[in-house]
Amino acid sequence: MPFLKNLGVEFAVEIGSGSGVVITALASFLACACFATDINPEACQATAETAVLNGRKVDCVNMDLLGAFRNRLFDVLLFNPPYVVTDPCEVVGNGLNRAWAGGFHGRQVTDKVLSTLDLLLSEKGVCYMVLLKENNIQEIQRFMNENNFKSDVILERKLRGEHLYVVKFSRIL
Amino acid sequence: MKLLTHNMLTSKCMKAVTVGYPLAINASDVRVSEVDFNPDFIAKIIPKVDWAVLWNAAESIGQLEGLPKEIVENYENDQDFLKKAHHVLLEVDVINGELICPETGRKFPINNGIPNLLLNEDEV
Ligand SMILES: C[S@@+](CC[C@H](N)C(=O)[O-])C[C@H]1O[C@@H](n2cnc3c(N)ncnc32)[C@H](O)[C@@H]1O
Numbered sequence: 001m002p003f004l005k006n007l008g009v010e011f012a013v014e015i016g017s018g019s020g021v022v023i024t025a026l027a028s029f030l031a032c033a034c035f036a037t038d039i040n041p042e043a044c045q046a047t048a049e050t051a052v053l054n055g056r057k058v059d060c061v062n063m064d065l066l067g068a069f070r071n072r073l074f075d076v077l078l079f080n081p082p083y084v085v086t087d088p089c090e091v092v093g094n095g096l097n098r099a100w101a102g103g104f105h106g107r108q109v110t111d112k113v114l115s116t117l118d119l120l121l122s123e124k125g126v127c128y129m130v131l132l133k134e135n136n137i138q139e140i141q142r143f144m145n146e147n148n149f150k151s152d153v154i155l156e157r158k159l160r161g162e163h164l165y166v167v168k169f170s171r172i173l
Numbered sequence: 174m175k176l177l178t179h180n181m182l183t184s185k186c187m188k189a190v191t192v193g194y195p196l197a198i199n200a201s202d203v204r205v206s207e208v209d210f211n212p213d214f215i216a217k218i219i220p221k222v223d224w225a226v227l228w229n230a231a232e233s234i235g236q237l238e239g240l241p242k243e244i245v246e247n248y249e250n251d252q253d254f255l256k257k258a259h260h261v262l263l264e265v266d267v268i269n270g271e272l273i274c275p276e277t278g279r280k281f282p283i284n285n286g287i288p289n290l291l292l293n294e295d296e297v
Pocket of ligand 1: 038
């Protein structure tokens with residue numbers, strides 16, 4: 001958190017903001033412009049309402065990932081992706097299944113973001129992502145390293161039979 | 174949708190679209206609400222904003238309120254300019270209307286302040 005204060009964040013975004021509690025918390029903590037996207041229209045509504053109820057400003061847009069944003073805007077990107085290992089054919093539509101269905105290795109959605117991270121983050125930008133042990137963190141770290149990003153596990157927690165990590169990705173300068 | 178957000182959105186993800194920027198705005202309901210003015214923050218984001226796009230967007234929905242067409246010199250210290258920029262970037266909200274792709278004319282609805290830029294499978 002002190003790290004983020006020092007980073008000098010202008011634009012922060014959460015992909016898949018769902019209820020909106022995460023980005024609203026960030027908006028309470030940093031004096032920056034906060035944005036959110038979700039593929040589910042009801043989640044977008046919920047995010048907007050949560051922000052307003054807490055007296056925060058979060059501009060929410062219904063879209064797939066960050067596909068409709070210009071490149072390299074964001075200094076902070078948060079994503080708690082649908083990471084559950086499922087049949088790839090479950091990763092369809094824009095309903096509630098999109099909250100968890102992660103397809104093959106639970107990586108179908110995650111990989112789309114990570115493989116384009118260079119185009120999503122500003123020069124100083126960092127990404128925080130929730131990952132599951134089954135997502136194969138080592139392989140992700142290796143792949144990101146090849147793409148000039150370092151990966152740091154900043155939190156590890158076992159919860160209701162899920163082994164979760166929060167991984168921070170930042171550019172290797 | 175704030176005009177700051179509009180400044181950041183494109184329809185580039187559509188097949189057959191090369192730039193998809195800027196999206197035109199067709200607003201049926203615009204709301205202006207007061208937001209705390211933080212001049213340092215506004216000064217920091219101005220270099221990240223496409224000013225011409227912001228100006229045209231504000232003009233197209235009748236919300237210029239004296240916004241200069243060009244960024245003024247030494248804007249960091251120009252409270253009046255920063256205040257006007259603040260107003261247009263953060264205080265003007267398009268609640269209902271649509272965004273329009275400049276290349277294909279595809280319309281994206283804005284309902285309840287939330288633009289819907291989801292694409293159909295045959296559009297990507
Ligand atoms: C695991 S939930 C996280 C919800 C909330 N951020 C939280 O931490 O409580 C994943 C969210 O991502 C959204 N989502 C899934 N795929 C998406 C995509 N391609 N683009 C945008 N949002 C997506 C889902 O609708 C859901 O709200």
